[in-house]
Amino acid sequence: xxxYIPILRHYCGNLPLVSGTxxxxxxxxxxxxxxxxxxxxxxxxxxPNMGYFEFLPVDDxxxxxxxxxxxxxxxxxxxxxxxxxxxxxxxxxTYAGLNRYRVxxxxxxxxxxxxxxxxxxxxxxxVLLSIELDKTDEAELQRxxxxxxxxxxxxxxSVAEYTSHACTRRIPGHYVIYWELLVTxxxxxxxxxxGCCLEMEExxxxxxxxxxxxxxxxxxxxxxxVRPGTFEELMDDAISRGASINQYKVPRCTTLPRIVxxxxxxxxxxxxxxxxxxxxxxxxxxx
Numbered sequence: 001x002x003x004y005i006p007i008l009r010h011y012c013g014n015l016p017l018v019s020g021t022x023x024x025x026x027x028x029x030x031x032x033x034x035x036x037x038x039x040x041x042x043x044x045x046x047x048p049n050m051g052y053f054e055f056l057p058v059d060d061x062x063x064x065x066x067x068x069x070x071x072x073x074x075x076x077x078x079x080x081x082x083x084x085x086x087x088x089x090x091x092x093x094t095y096a097g098l099n100r101y102r103v104x105x106x107x108x109x110x111x112x113x114x115x116x117x118x119x120x121x122x123x124x125x126x127v128l129l130s131i132e133l134d135k136t137d138e139a140e141l142q143r144x145x146x147x148x149x150x151x152x153x154x155x156x157x158s159v160a161e162y163t164s165h166a167c168t169r170r171i172p173g174h175y176v177i178y179w180e181l182l183v184t185x186x187x188x189x190x191x192x193x194x195g196c197c198l199e200m201e202e203x204x205x206x207x208x209x210x211x212x213x214x215x216x217x218x219x220x221x222x223x224x225x226v227r228p229g230t231f232e233e234l235m236d237d238a239i240s241r242g243a244s245i246n247q248y249k250v251p252r253c254t255t256l257p258r259i260v261x262x263x264x265x266x267x268x269x270x271x272x273x274x275x276x277x278x279x280x281x282x283x284x285x286x287x
């Protein structure tokens with residue numbers, strides 16, 4: 001939920017932003033023992049009496065080998081054996097009868113309270129953009145959006161909501177980022193939005209930038225600005241199809257044709273990165 005912090009600060013002013021608990025419909029997991037800390041520093045202490053918690057180490061090689069089922073269960077670590085600084089996928093067994101349920105959250109051990117591990121929520125599992133060898137996950141995409149949206153602030157604008165899509169209709173494929181803007185001043189000019197595309201590219205991984213600059217296997221990143229209210233329509237569509245309004249979250253990456261069609265029908269302007277990411281030019285020379 002880190003993407004909502006700037007919007008909350010905009011509307012709340014100097015009021016503290018408190019994230020007290022961490023949980024889901026399946027189970028409550030933990031509490032924040034420092035509720036007045038900065039949102040970027042929030043860590044949750046797992047409450048072992050809420051369920052039985054196990055952790056699947058997150059590693060690309062482990063992910064390929066483990067998959068799910070018996071192979072994954074052999075790699076599980078219990079709460080008392082997690083290691084500081086490592087990332088894990090949360091697996092729970094609940095009193096209600098869920099057995100080794102993979103929640104889909106990736107957590108990082110951020111220290112201990114006495115002997116109890118404290119976790120920061122890093123990202124959702126398997127939420128990523130990919131054209132070729134690149135893999136851009138939710139956390140990396142969020143950082144890129146934050147970096148690019150800094151260019152909007154002098155113009156009195158910010159990113160209210162966003163999602164993304166790996167467009168492979170043409171070769172080379174490219175990233176498409178849908179932005180709904182919150183504008184308090186004059187309209188944001190095309191040059192600024194084009195610059196946002198380039199700024200996002202420079203914030204992405206070295207694998208992305210190599211594919212973009214050296215290999216030419218990824219095309220220029222595109223930002224499609226959608227009209228105000230588009231993401232509310234997206235939520236209404238999901239709820240009409242059975243999603244819970246209390247649990248709905250904007251998908252940060254989508255492949256569903258009907259969602260892409262809805263977003264494309266609301267586009268008011270389209271912008272492409274005007275140049276190769278500068279940060280990759282030096283990298284390319286090394287290959």
